[in-house]
Amino acid sequence: MASSPAGLQARSVVDIEREYLLQNYARYPLVLHRGKGCFVYDAAGNRYLDLITGIGVNALGHAHPRIVKVIRAQAGLLIHTSNLYYNEYQGPLAERLARVSGLQRAFFSNSGAESMEGALKMARAHGRALNPDKIEVVALHGSFHGRTFGALSVTGQEKYRAPFEPLVPGARFVPLNDVAALEQVVCDRTAALVIEWVQGEGGINPITNEYAQRARALADRFNALLIFDEIQCGVGRPGTHFAYQTADPVIQPDIMVAAKPLACGIPLGVIMANEKAAAAISSGMHGSTFGGGPLACRVALEFLDILEELLPQIRALGKYFRMRLDELARRHHIVREVRGQGLMIGMELDQPCKQIVADAMGEGLLINVTHDRVIRLLPPYIITEQLVDRACTTMGKLLKNFKPVAAA
Numbered sequence: 052m053a054s055s056p057a058g059l060q061a062r063s064v065v066d067i068e069r070e071y072l073l074q075n076y077a078r079y080p081l082v083l084h085r086g087k088g089c090f091v092y093d094a095a096g097n098r099y100l101d102l103i104t105g106i107g108v109n110a111l112g113h114a115h116p117r118i119v120k121v122i123r124a125q126a127g128l129l130i131h132t133s134n135l136y137y138n139e140y141q142g143p144l145a146e147r148l149a150r151v152s153g154l155q156r157a158f159f160s161n162s163g164a165e166s167m168e169g170a171l172k173m174a175r176a177h178g179r180a181l182n183p184d185k186i187e188v189v190a191l192h193g194s195f196h197g198r199t200f201g202a203l204s205v206t207g208q209e210k211y212r213a214p215f216e217p218l219v220p221g222a223r224f225v226p227l228n229d230v231a232a233l234e235q236v237v238c239d240r241t242a243a244l245v246i247e248w249v250q251g252e253g254g255i256n257p258i259t260n261e262y263a264q265r266a267r268a269l270a271d272r273f274n275a276l277l278i279f280d281e282i283q284c285g286v287g288r289p290g291t292h293f294a295y296q297t298a299d300p301v302i303q304p305d306i307m308v309a310a311k312p313l314a315c316g317i318p319l320g321v322i323m324a325n326e327k328a329a330a331a332i333s334s335g336m337h338g339s340t341f342g343g344g345p346l347a348c349r350v351a352l353e354f355l356d357i358l359e360e361l362l363p364q365i366r367a368l369g370k371y372f373r374m375r376l377d378e379l380a381r382r383h384h385i386v387r388e389v390r391g392q393g394l395m396i397g398m399e400l401d402q403p404c405k406q407i408v409a410d411a412m413g414e415g416l417l418i419n420v421t422h423d424r425v426i427r428l429l430p431p432y433i434i435t436e437q438l439v440d441r442a443c444t445t446m447g448k449l450l451k452n453f454k455p456v457a458a459a
């Protein structure tokens with residue numbers, strides 16, 4: 052079990068950061084040193100069960116032997132080529148992603164926001180080619196699509212947008228799962244609709260199949276592109292390759308963006324587009340120096356091989372985790388709801404609960420709170436029932452001892 056407060060022994064790191072880093076992150080006082088499987092260790096050797104996985108990135112846990120092996124091998128051969136030349140892995144990765152997504156063409160980037168940015172450029176180019184006024188993007192309240200100007204402009208949370216306005220024009224926000232509101236706003240000026248299948252940053256809010264179907268139909272009717280942001284909710288986390296594949300029948304987007312777990316911590320994002328959307332981008336219209344390098348792409352191919360084997364387990368463990376959290380919800384009246392999909396789970400409390408993250412660290416558990424009152428869990432895909440039980444025992448203790456912090 053960890054001592055508390057965790058990791059403060061490495062104070063010098065904290066001091067250096069305070070002096071030299073942009074002060075944009077409010078970090079917890081924990082300096083991580085190494086990881087193995089579902090656990091990470093701080094500089095003093097204290098162990099933490101990692102249920103947030105670098106915000107959904109370390110999906111295979113830490114130091115997965117197959118990933119380590121591939122990184123070692125490729126690092127000794129070729130890390131970067133630029134996109135002036137071919138490398139051996141970008142094409143095969145694109146082919147693999149096309150096969151599992153049903154979207155024919157890939158563009159590789161280095162992050163979620165960069166993927167979103169490219170998708171929005173694709174939408175703008177698609178719209179403008181039809182009509183100069185066709186530049187609107189319909190997005191959802193509570194959404195999060197990244198920190199760059201384009202991605203921010205379609206992020207439906209005032210707190211992220213306000214300091215940087217004016218943003219890219221044309222965003223129209225509608226409430227989540229409100230079909231009537233969607234029908235009112237989508238029109239001939241709409242170039243794209245942007246939707247997270249499960250909102251992550253916004254508080255683990257899934258969209259309904261009916262809503263997604265309506266969005267698909269409206270996009271078709273007005274010749275707009277339907278973009279699914281699967282950066283947090285996709286790439287295996289739902290127990291399928293992508294969250295839109297959980298609907299029956301599958302509701303296929305025109306564009307899908309993904310990133311986080313794709314190369315297990317080596318930065319890699321992707322835009323997958325059908326032929327219609329991809330046709331909007333021709334030679335010279337978009338690019339990236341780092342995107343799709345041989346190291347990242349080879350790791351992603353290995354990850355996708357491993358994922359194939361893990362998908363049934365992700366579905367089973369997701370159900371098991373939800374069942375155990377539902378039990379906790381019945382015992383602790385401060386829990387308002389448990390929701391999510393696969394191994395993306397939110398537990399909403401009836402009050403702000405940010406301090407529960409620090410309390411959990413003191414108990415050797417890494418979790419996160421988003422939207423003030425939603426405990427967010429993005430466990431690794433390799434988690435076991437035994438570790439879920441351990442996490443739930445700790446969470447039960449935390450909920451029992453939870454005391455709201457009095458307003459200052």
Ligand SMILES: Cc1ncc(COP(=O)(O)O)c(C=O)c1O
Nearest residue numbers: 162163164195196197251282283
């Ligand atoms: C749904 C979603 N879209 C986009 C992003 C931005 O990704 P990145 O931080 O890699 O730029 C995130 C990051 O959390 C996200 O959750």
